[in-house]
Amino acid sequence: MYALSDQQIDFILNDIKIRGVEMEDLQLNLLDHVCCIIECELEPEGDFEDFYHKTILRFFKKELKEIEEETNLLLTFKNYYAMKKTMIRSGIFSAAVIILGSLFKIMHWPGASVMLVLGIGTMSLLFLPLMIILKTKDNSNKRDKFILAISAVLGVFLCWATLFAVMHWPGKGMFWIISICISIFILIPAYFFTGIRNPETKFNTIVTTIILIGASGLLFTMVNIRPAVKQDQIKMYSYIQSEDLLKKIQNKSGGDQKENGTQNSLAEKINTLSEQLKSLILESAIGYKSIPKDFESIGIYMEEGNLGSHFFENGAGIRLLYDLKAEIIKYNASAAISLENKIPIDHSILDIEPDNIGRYSNFSVLNSLTQIQMYVAAADNKLTAIR
């Protein structure tokens, strides 16, 4: 029986660590095991180092780290079946909730946003990661593993891009760009060049690659990759300028002419209602109640679209619009308002049937509201000037 010295034990432990075994438990187990083998099998006068190096080779196929990897695998996949169940359930749940959410969204029913966030969140944060873990474990082929993992990552980014776009959160452009880049520069080349080599998969690879390129191209065309679309940009700046103009006219009339009580309170109501309506529309479009002063530096771009979920939710916007119309009729009927200062109702936002409101774009309604406020402010100015 060979007697190991303390230095030799340190040497073995050190070597186990160098070979990449990091779990302390495993290090100690292996150390004891190696020591046992040496003590039992090595002659008292044998060559320790030579024997050790031969012994350690028995522990693995390629490298000692395998044991730790196998341990981790066993510990992770202890919950294999639970994970698989969770994956399937979360997949069904998220798919159902996303479809329902989309339906609610186009019907302008309340709760659409919650469903979409929940559905897309579950899909991207639970279903797809679980799929990567489980499917790459099932698959022994390295190529399939890689393609699957990269597709799932692409799926996560596409999910987020869609979610951010639907919720009008800032940053969707970045997710689109990442998605398209992954697809064009990683997934398609990897898929094509690994598949084309194998004569069996050659034909399928070509067909699928063409479909993938076509789909990516369509996606690229469909979403506006560039952060600002010129048309929308002009519309946005034009609206911002109208707002500035309104502020100027309002400031001019901002004196202390309190004596004309009824007319002033009517004007104030019209202003408040208009502002409330605008904030509903803006909140859906850009996520803020008004366009922030530093909108350029924080990357806010408003896109033309419908009036958005905040406007339609529980009919809030439509109710406000009716209130506004009622106030304007009162305002027009007020004796203090001369004929030329009356606010035109025909052919304006106030003239729209509630069923048709969904067809109007956010920009046109915003501008129409600002114009109403301008009429009020301008009338106010004239009154002040007369006095």
Add this chain to the structure above:
Amino acid sequence: MYICLMYSSELIKGTLKTIVLKLLSDNKEMYGYEITQRVKDLTGNKIQITEGALYPTLHALEDDGVVTTEIVNIGKRVRKYYKLTPKGKINATEKVNEFADFINTMKFLLDINLQLG
């Protein structure tokens, strides 16, 4: 991950847990090297468990709460003794019974009895 002189590794894949649990239920407590040696002795070298298969399994069993460990200092190094928990004892019996049942089924299925005469 088995090195086995007689059987293909596919044949006994999945029986390692059963082997370890049975050994631990027959012996109060054992350490890794002891387990490999015992299997070698009992099977007359027909089955040799490799370290690469044994330790991951032992860690998984410990994580499942089927075995507990006790650490004993042996000079400069430590030795981990594995022992069955009450849950492990039930588990060991179940596993052995399951395997025995499996063998009977296979005997029937492969018509081994007749051949053995």
